[in-house]
Amino acid sequence: MVAPAGTTIPTADPAYWQDPYPILARFRERGRTARNDAGDLCVLRWDDAEWAIKGQDFINEGIERLEARGFRPGDPLHTWRSHALGVMEGPDHVRIRKLVTGALSKRSIEPLRPVIRAHAHRLLDRLLDAHPPGQPIDALKGYAYPLPRLVMMDFLQVSADEVRGAESPLVDARIPDCFGPRVTQAMRDTANRAIASVMAHVAGLYDARRKHPRDDFLTRLLQAEDAGGKLSHAELITLFSTVFGSGGTTGGAIASGILELARHPNAVAMLRDDPARWKQGACEEVLRLRPGIVELPQKAAHPVDAFGHHFNTGDTIAIPFGAPNRDPARWDNPQTFDITRDPKVFSLTFGLGAHFCIGQAMARYTIEEALAAWVERLQAFQLAGEARWAPFVMENRLQALAIQRL
Numbered sequence: 001m002v003a004p005a006g007t008t009i010p011t012a013d014p015a016y017w018q019d020p021y022p023i024l025a026r027f028r029e030r031g032r033t034a035r036n037d038a039g040d041l042c043v044l045r046w047d048d049a050e051w052a053i054k055g056q057d058f059i060n061e062g063i064e065r066l067e068a069r070g071f072r073p074g075d076p077l078h079t080w081r082s083h084a085l086g087v088m089e090g091p092d093h094v095r096i097r098k099l100v101t102g103a104l105s106k107r108s109i110e111p112l113r114p115v116i117r118a119h120a121h122r123l124l125d126r127l128l129d130a131h132p133p134g135q136p137i138d139a140l141k142g143y144a145y146p147l148p149r150l151v152m153m154d155f156l157q158v159s160a161d162e163v164r165g166a167e168s169p170l171v172d173a174r175i176p177d178c179f180g181p182r183v184t185q186a187m188r189d190t191a192n193r194a195i196a197s198v199m200a201h202v203a204g205l206y207d208a209r210r211k212h213p214r215d216d217f218l219t220r221l222l223q224a225e226d227a228g229g230k231l232s233h234a235e236l237i238t239l240f241s242t243v244f245g246s247g248g249t250t251g252g253a254i255a256s257g258i259l260e261l262a263r264h265p266n267a268v269a270m271l272r273d274d275p276a277r278w279k280q281g282a283c284e285e286v287l288r289l290r291p292g293i294v295e296l297p298q299k300a301a302h303p304v305d306a307f308g309h310h311f312n313t314g315d316t317i318a319i320p321f322g323a324p325n326r327d328p329a330r331w332d333n334p335q336t337f338d339i340t341r342d343p344k345v346f347s348l349t350f351g352l353g354a355h356f357c358i359g360q361a362m363a364r365y366t367i368e369e370a371l372a373a374w375v376e377r378l379q380a381f382q383l384a385g386e387a388r389w390a391p392f393v394m395e396n397r398l399q400a401l402a403i404q405r406l
Contacts, residue, residue, distance in 0.1 A: 009036040009320075011181050017391035021289075021335060024323040032307045033317075038181050040318040041309065042295075046327035046348075048307050049319045053296065054353040057304045061297035061316055062087040069183040076196040077178060077188075083238040086355065093354065099224040099231055100239055101358055109361045112155060116366055119150040120373035128377060128405070136384040136402040143374070144255035144401070148247035148366050155362065156244065157216035158205075165201035166241060169194040175245070176293070176395035202237045217243075243359060248395070249292035250363045254370045255398045257286040260337045261375060262383045262403060267339050268375050275372035281339040283367040288347035289337060291321040294394050296351065321348050380406035 009027055010016045016023060027034040028044040036042055043049050052058045063082055071078045081087060085096055120143075127142045137143075153163055173194035178187055205218055213219045221236055231239065261268050261282075271278045296319040300311035311317075325347045326334040350357040357363070384404035390397045 007035070009034055009042060011036045011038060011392075014391040017389050017393070020320075021322050021326055024320060025326060025335070028323050028327065033309065036181075036318070036320075040297075040316065042323070043307055043317050043319050044323040044327075046324040046330045049324035049348060050352065052298060052306070052317065052319065053348065053351060053355075057301055057306065058298040058317065059089050059301045060086055060355060061299045062089075064299070064314075064316075065179055065297050069178055069180075070185070070188055071178070071192075075188070076192045076199060077175070079234065080195050080199060080238050080241070083232070083234040084242055085239075085358070089354075096231065096235060096239070097354075097358065100221070100243070109155075109365060112151065112362065113365055113369060115154050116147075116151050116369040117373055119154075120147055120370055121377070123147060123150075124373060124377045131405065133405040136404050139258050139401045139403045140251075140255055140398060144258065144370070145248070145251035147254065147370055148250040148363075151362070151366050152244055152247045156218070156240075157214065158218070158244075162205055163244070165204075166198050166244060169197040169201075170245070174393075176248075177393050179297075180294070180392055180394040182392040198241055199237050202240050203233070205240070206233075206236055246359050246363070250366050252395060252397050253283075253286055253290070253292050253363070253367050255401050256290040256396070257282065257367060257371045258374060258403065259383070259387050259398065259401060260286060260289065261371065262381060264337050267337065270339065271372060272375045272379075275376070278339050279368040279372045280343045280364075281341060282371050283364055284343040284347070285337055285339050285341060286367060286371075287349040287364075288325045288331075290396055291325060291347070291349040292396055293321065293349070294396060295320040296348075319348070324348055378403075378405055382406060 009023065024044065027042075032043070032045050032048055034042050034044060043052060063078065066078060066081050071081075073079075085093060085100070088096065123143050123146060127137055131137045149163070149167075153160065173191045174187070175191055175195070177183070178191045206222060209216075209218045209222055213222075218240060221231060221239060224231060261271070267278075267282065271282055298317050298319065300313055300315045300317075302313050304311050307317075324330075328334050330345070331341065350360040350363075381403050384402040385400070387401055388399045390399050
């Protein structure tokens with residue numbers, strides 16, 4: 001797609017969402033910032049985006065993003081989001097991050113690698129048994145999305161029944177899209193009903209752990225304590241549902257990886273021949289090229305001049321990750337999928353600084369092992385139809401990914 005001659009990034013155009021990156025590149029070449037057609041000021045270059053995320057002049061936008069989409073105090077999604085790490089700053093953010101990090105660290109992530117591989121191969125056993133060569137495979141439902149769910153269940157030590165009550169209401173809710181550019185009343189109603197159901201279910205799980213403690217994540221959150229006191233009831237509910245719900249974003253990244261591998265047989269051969277050497281590079285390229293979250297909204301913490309603009313306290317910016325993550329000032333040939341890049345040259349996909357994603361290690365390991373297992377088991381494969389991306393979203397999501405074994 002060729003970038004338009006207009007002056008705004010065309011996020012209202014459904015076609016933009018199929019391949020926004022050449023358009024973002026054209027605007028990045030023109031200047032440090034650009035407006036999208038919703039009026040948001042977008043920061044496009046790596047140095048500016050890194051500075052904004054790591055520094056103290058800009059902070060996460062907070063609950064204002066959700067309120068701008070029509071959610072109000074008292075709405076279940078507003079209540080849930082108000083207690084999320086992503087909207088907190090200062091002492092509360094430090095307190096909760098310390099507590100949840102301590103609860104997560106009780107079980108090291110590294111020993112999960114064989115668990116991830118075992119789940120991946122069991123899913124592939126079922127897929128390949130049910131789909132002989134020549135028959136298309138639904139890589140989304142059959143592999144990319146169920147794998148992170150199974151891994152998270154093992155890590156958090158929750159049962160399928162416990163998970164089902166936290167997941168089922170969310171199937172059609174698309175909570176991340178409620179932060180996106182096009183939110184309807186129907187979306188608000190569906191999201192509020194879903195979150196209310198999830199909050200009630202998770203509250204019941206905590207009640208069960210209070211009566212019958214276990215050596216698991218839920219119990220450790222209940223027991224987490226420091227000088228600032230325990231987590232509140234609302235914080236407990238939001239934390240568990242957020243940590244578990246992050247598997248959807250990981251699943252989207254796995255799907256993106258399978259799509260890129262289907263388009264790059266040379267990368268498939270390299271990854272299959274030496275997975276220990278190339279799986280990290282494959283993962284990092286997927287995260288760089290198609291980040292799970294479309295953009296990071298931020299606001300000025302105080303009056304500041306930046307990117308050629310003056311900001312008053314509370315003025316907002318958006319960082320569309322697809323622009324700085326493909327900045328040629330940081331990467332050579334940044335539009336190219338290249339698993340040989342140095343994986344230590346990180347992208348912005350998991351954030352930086354105080355809000356660096358606490359679940360990034362698990363997500364990375366799951367993506368790495370998922371892609372390595374896929375190319376090990378499918379000796380030859382190709383796309384079986386057009387891959388389409390959902391428009392107007394905050395979480396990059398393929399609508400379909402059919403793969404044909406050869």
